[in-house]
Amino acid sequence: MSEQLFSIGLGVGSQNAKGDWLEVFYPKPLLNPGKALCNALIDSLDYSGGNQAISLNKGQLGTLESSLRSAGESTQADIIKAMKTSSQALVATLLATDEGPASVPEGYLKLHLLSHRLVKPHDISLDGLFATLPNVAWTNKGAIDLDELPQAQLAARLNGEIISVDCVDKFPKMTNYIVPAGVRIAHTARVRLGAYIGEGTTIMHEGFVNFNAGTAGPGMIEGRISAGVFVGEGSDLGGGSSTMGTLSGGGNIIISLGKECLLGANAGIGIPLGDRCTVESGLYITAGTKVIMLDDQGNKVESIKARELAGKDDLLFRRNSISGAVECLTNKSAVALNEILHANN
Numbered sequence: 001m002s003e004q005l006f007s008i009g010l011g012v013g014s015q016n017a018k019g020d021w022l023e024v025f026y027p028k029p030l031l032n033p034g035k036a037l038c039n040a041l042i043d044s045l046d047y048s049g050g051n052q053a054i055s056l057n058k059g060q061l062g063t064l065e066s067s068l069r070s071a072g073e074s075t076q077a078d079i080i081k082a083m084k085t086s087s088q089a090l091v092a093t094l095l096a097t098d099e100g101p102a103s104v105p106e107g108y109l110k111l112h113l114l115s116h117r118l119v120k121p122h123d124i125s126l127d128g129l130f131a132t133l134p135n136v137a138w139t140n141k142g143a144i145d146l147d148e149l150p151q152a153q154l155a156a157r158l159n160g161e162i163i164s165v166d167c168v169d170k171f172p173k174m175t176n177y178i179v180p181a182g183v184r185i186a187h188t189a190r191v192r193l194g195a196y197i198g199e200g201t202t203i204m205h206e207g208f209v210n211f212n213a214g215t216a217g218p219g220m221i222e223g224r225i226s227a228g229v230f231v232g233e234g235s236d237l238g239g240g241s242s243t244m245g246t247l248s249g250g251g252n253i254i255i256s257l258g259k260e261c262l263l264g265a266n267a268g269i270g271i272p273l274g275d276r277c278t279v280e281s282g283l284y285i286t287a288g289t290k291v292i293m294l295d296d297q298g299n300k301v302e303s304i305k306a307r308e309l310a311g312k313d314d315l316l317f318r319r320n321s322i323s324g325a326v327e328c329l330t331n332k333s334a335v336a337l338n339e340i341l342h343a344n345n
Contacts (some may be wrong), residue, residue: 003049005038007031007095009109010079015089016145021053021104022136023143024091025177027079029109031118040064040071047094053105056083056090064092100127107132111171111194111211115178121196121212121230122254133170140164143172171211182217196230206239213245216259223263232258238265238281253287258313271306274313283319283326291317292327 013024030037041047044067045054056064061084068077083090093105101107107129113119137144141163144152149165156163166189174195175188182199185191186207195209198217203209207221215221216233223237226245231237241263243255256272263269264281271287279285287307295301309315309328316329 003038003042003096004035005033005041005094005096006098007093007109007113008033008037008041009093009105009112010076010083011091011093011105011108012083012086012088013091013105013108014143016148020134020145021089021091022134022145023172024093024105024108026093026109026112028075029112029116029118030076031113036071037068037073037076040067040073041092041094043067045092045094049096051095051097051099051102051106053091053093053103056092058084061090098125100125101129101132104133108193112177114194114196114212114214115174115180117180117196117198119196121214121228126212130170135168135170136172137168138166138172140166195225198233204239207237210245222265226255229255230257232256232261232275234259235261235263237263238267240266242268242284244268244270244286258311271310274311274315276313277315278317280316280318283317285317285326289326292320292325294327294329296330298329 007030009026009029011024011026014022016022044060044064047054061080065077065080068080091105093109095106095109101110110124110126113124114121135146137146137149146168153163171192171194173189174191174193175185177193180197183197184202186203186205190208191197191203192209192211194211196214197209198215200218201215202220204222207223209221209225210227213225213227213229215225215231219231219234220236222239223241224243225231225237226243228245229243235257245255254272255269257263258273258275258277260276261273262278264279266282267279268284269279271285285306287305289306290303291306291309292303293301314330318327320327
């Protein structure tokens, strides 16, 4: 059987006492792998097509390693060689197509693809991910099933140890799986696996990046990048700022910031911004916010809803210190501004 696969991952993970997967670590996930690698995996495994997570036993590893080396895939072969010494659960996840994950290993492979910068947010299907992933206790002893946590805590105490529960969540922190090159992350617990962190990005202590979200880099992040939000090259989020994600009120609107934008301290957006836009500190712009448009001379052009400005470039949002009205300045003339606002492209 020969088939071109969408993605593959050879992983090691954790299971509960029932054999259910809790999480999976893929040291070298691949997107659109070569045919030689695909054929080596397909021929060595009990693969019948489609998207599958195939549990590996020690008896399969020798044959699989030989097949990979014969195919010239030394990196993947070395992973299999290392697996021979492991007592953990092992898995080969083969995705023929980009569909919503139907298992924990499939979901974790998709999250790895994002954090390894192999795909950007919204480039792959994560439909059904929340329902697929279990809620897990993330501890200094690894992932523990919540139903098994009390017994594990008791056993640790009886042995003079303490299990430290760092969080209870469906998503672990990214840096326990991958640290992308060229980034600074001051508080690693605030970046979830599945975040895309572009090279040159600095995330300060109060910065947060959810899964399927991130930055093109470089940039300074001291605010919140919610699920589904992508921040363009050279843009900064000030301390306490917020972006409205698709999971937290944004609905199906994809919120983003273009290149060289500035979201001031404690500011927020519920619309996508184009390039070189600024939102002053403390101002939250939602789709329904009434905005008074000013031209380059400071003259009022019209009043509109902020949603009509979605994706426009070179805008400065501010609140009038006297009237409290939200104003938007642009370097466009009044005539050019109206043409841009009312164009349908």
